Amino acid sequence: KLIYINYPSNPTGGVASQSLLEETARIILERCQPDVRIYSDEIYEKIIFDGQQHHSISSIPEMTERTIIASGFSKTYAWTGGRIGYAVFPTVEEAEVFKRLNINYFSCVPPYNQEAARVALESPLSKQSVKKMVETFESRRNLILQQINEIPGISCQKPGGAFYLFPNISGICENLGLIEKHHRLPAEEQSSPANIFQMFALYEHQIAVLDRKSFGKIGADGKHFLRLSIAAEQSVLEEGILRLKNAGEDTNGLDRFLQKRPDLTSA
Secondary structure: OEEEEEOOOOOOOOOOOHHHHHHHHHHHHHHOOOOOEEEEEOOOOOOEOOOOOOOOHHHOOOOHHHEEEEEEOOOOOOOHHHOOEEEEOOOHHHHHHHHHHHHHHHOOOOHHHHHHHHHHHHOOOHHHHHHHHHHHHHHHHHHHHHHHHOOOOOEOOOOOEOOEEOOEOHHHHHHOOHHHHHHHOOHHHOOOHHHHHHHHHHHHHOOOOEEHHHHOOOOOOOOOEEEEEOOOOHHHHHHHHHHHHHHHHOHHHHHHHHHHOHHHOOO
16 A cells, blocks of 8 residues: 655645654554555655755654655756656665566666766756756746736635645636536536636637646545646746636636537547
8 A cells, every 4th residue: 555645746836844744654653554655756855945945754763664755857957858767665675676667667767868867966066056946936936926816716825845836716717607607518528617717728818727636536526726837937927827817807708618618629
């Protein structure tokens, strides 16, 4: 059995405090058998704002031998094309099993990418470069958070890390009558009000976001959230916020979209 945690979080940008992880660990130690593993996705560990620090559940006593740490180079070093990730296992035996699976599933990471990863880890330039990148993300977060909270019908908490915002669009759904309109759709066209708005925003206002259900259906019913990425130039982000605002006011456009449903049309 596996317990999955992800901090800093995608999609919310949430950052776990030491006390939260300690309480989580306490419950795991009380209720789980020793062979239960905690899969701790820490890919955004270096992208943290407001002077906070990253904490790993593996650092808590008795959790090292239960935790699998997963991370990689795509976020910290802005290198998604490198396709280099890694996992740290509590035992050599588990690491060997994982290695055999990887060899057969994916073969191996190209040597030149491995060499680039080594340079990223060892270069004295990396620390300052990553710091500058994180400061840029934090500046964008501050600006876009302010602007998105000024849109009627949207509220968004301040994310502590990663490069996402996770606004609640319940007010927009209500203002557009989208919840009722979604209920009236044929069963085969229903998904969620937030998903309908996601597709409407994409097709009619050319802005790409993701709805709550894109990150798991369990517990998603009645939750009207979108995920926005701030991994773009500031001018692009500001234009995106303007388009999101316009989409949230475009009742006639939504009605036309629901009549056509281009997102359901086969290519």
